[in-house]
Amino acid sequence: MTDRNLERPAPGAPDFRYEEHESVGSTNTLCFDRARAGHPGQLWIRADLQTEGRGRRGRDWSSPTGNLFTSLLLIDPQPAERIGELPLAAAVALANAVDKAAGTLQLVDLKWPNDLLVNGAKLSGILLEAEVLDDGRQAVVIGFGVNCVSHPPLTLYQATDLRSLGFQVTAGRLFEALAASVAEQLAHWCQPGGFQSIRKQWLKRAAHLGKEIKVKTAQGEISGIFADLDARGHLVLKQDDGRQRTIYAGDVFLSDNHG
Known part of the structure; x- marks a missing residue:
């Protein structure tokens, strides 16, 4: 039996590496630990349970078992001034992955910059963090939290989960779709002018455009x-x-x- 903690090719994205853990404090924090230890990047870390999950602006992120908690470590993905485009690329990738895993078409809307909504209720959160390492490399970590089987009852926003919406999607199945989708969007993003296609995809799902x-x-x-x-x-x-x-x-x- 393979040790789940061992790094190996990511399912759905063989050019990326992958670690899987039963429980961690935060997948984002673990990615930064790997970066500071010299990891070259393109590393996914996924956990069944997070004990110290966090969202944007320092908020806690509820992390019960059954939902998806995963982070991607990138090293020097593009010049620093372009890093602000990544949250939108990540949101488009996750929206497409949800459709693939759930067998839906345009299930989710996007709230700027990177929240996924279904009928106005929040399905997921994406947290991008960056740090310049001691050796001068820039580590960029994109954390994804998706409500697959449950959602917190009391939050700043109304929340929902895929099971409540009638979709039986496991965290593992969604992760595989996400890894493939992120690889596709990052390939677009790295092309000259590639962000414009991502921007157009984002606007097609924009929840509040014109409002x-x-x-x-x-x-x-x-x-x-x-x-x-x-x-x-x-x-x-x-x-x-x-x-x-x-x-x-x-x-x-x-x-x-x-x-």
Whole structure:
């Protein structure tokens, strides 16, 4: 019997490596540990259970057994100024993987920058973190948490899971679809102009495009119509006075308070 912890080719993406664990604190943290130890990257780490899962802006991420918890380590994937495009590429990859694993077409909508929604309820979270290593390499880690069989009852946003929606999708099956889908999107992303095809795919699933939204940023709350994504994937708001404003980071809510 193969030791699950041993690194091996990733299912669905043989050009990537893969580790599997019963329980870890955080798959993102473990990826950074591997990077600091000199790992060359293209490494997936998946766990059945996370005890210290985290989401965007330092929030806790509920991590019960049966859901998917996995992170991908990349080393110097592209110049640093392009790393901000990766959350959108990851969201498109995960949305496509959910469709493949569940046998659906356009099941999920995307909320900027990278949340997956079904009927307005949050199905997953994606957390991208980056660190410049002591040897000058940049480690980029993309963490995915997907509600396959359960979801937390009380969160900042309404949540859902695939089982509640009527889809029997195991974490293992979804991971294999995700690994293949991420490999495909990263290949697009690394091509000259490749992000534009990802941007177009993202906009086809955009949950709030053309709607009045509120964006909570570190500087305060901004309202306007979700008009577009710019060429780097930033949110473009059309404000009441007709001016357009580019948002680089923030939490999006519909103006009627339903995120």
